[in-house]
Amino acid sequence: MTSRPIRIAPSILSADFGRLAEEVAAIDAAGADYIHVDIMDGHFVPNISFGPAVMASVRQVTQKPFDVHLMVAPVDPYIAAFAKAGADVITVHAEAGPHLHRTLQAIRAEGKNAGVAINPGTPVSAVEAVLDDIDLLLVMSVNPGFGGQAFIPGTLDKLRQARALVGNRPIEIEVDGGITADNARAVADAGATVFVAGSSVFGGNETQTYPHRIAAIRSAATTRTA
Numbered sequence: 001m002t003s004r005p006i007r008i009a010p011s012i013l014s015a016d017f018g019r020l021a022e023e024v025a026a027i028d029a030a031g032a033d034y035i036h037v038d039i040m041d042g043h044f045v046p047n048i049s050f051g052p053a054v055m056a057s058v059r060q061v062t063q064k065p066f067d068v069h070l071m072v073a074p075v076d077p078y079i080a081a082f083a084k085a086g087a088d089v090i091t092v093h094a095e096a097g098p099h100l101h102r103t104l105q106a107i108r109a110e111g112k113n114a115g116v117a118i119n120p121g122t123p124v125s126a127v128e129a130v131l132d133d134i135d136l137l138l139v140m141s142v143n144p145g146f147g148g149q150a151f152i153p154g155t156l157d158k159l160r161q162a163r164a165l166v167g168n169r170p171i172e173i174e175v176d177g178g179i180t181a182d183n184a185r186a187v188a189d190a191g192a193t194v195f196v197a198g199s200s201v202f203g204g205n206e207t208q209t210y211p212h213r214i215a216a217i218r219s220a221a222t223t224r225t226a
């Protein structure tokens with residue numbers, strides 16, 4: 001059993017956008033630790049979600065930390081806008097530009113926690129030089145751009161490599177894509193501490209089931225197997 005605290009971060013990408021504020025309030029009440037906000041630009045990834053104005057309006061319905069995943073390139077021009085819109089953690093992709101260190105400095109200069117995400121095709125070593133500059137390492141377990149994709153099994157090896165690299169530094173290791181109650185145990189054992197879950201929480205939009213779905217992932221991730 002992992003001794004590290006486990007956080008569940010429902011991704012509102014799979015929420016009903018027509019009732020977005022209600023959906024955010026529902027996952028807050030259902031026990032979400034963080035609210036995961038996927039920002040897609042139709043350039044870095046082949047999909048468009050929404051921007052800082054929409055995020056700022058739903059920010060008002062909860063006090064929970066907003067974990068903002070920017071799938072945007074170039075990203076530097078948008079850091080201040082998402083900080084102002086109420087982000088607590090701003091995560092950028094290592095692949096999104098040539099000046100990762102500068103971008104991470106810009107996030108911390110806004111007084112926000114800084115995260116770096118790596119795509120399935122990017123090695124964990126890509127973040128080695130910025131370990132002192134991040135609060136969160138996001139290991140993508142699908143190719144970014146869409147919710148509802150299947151977890152890529154090779155992610156478990158990458159999570160183990162990430163845990164070995166991070167060691168006991170105060171850096172959260174987040175996993176994003178295809179997370180369910182069925183794979184949460186293996187993902188926790190591999191070293192993840194923050195579990196993003198979109199379709200496995202919001203699937204079907206039956207609000208009353210959100211507490212059960214979040215609890216199922218948390219329970220799988222924290223259950224002793226040996």
Ligand SMILES: O=C(CO)[C@H](O)[C@H](O)COP(=O)(O)O
Nearest residue numbers: 144145147148177178198199
């Ligand atoms: O960053 C993302 C996609 O790029 C989403 O956070 C992720 O896909 C969550 O959705 P699901 O749990 O349905 O895979």
Ligand SMILES: [Fe+2]
Nearest residue numbers: 038069176196
């Ligand atoms: Fe995400």
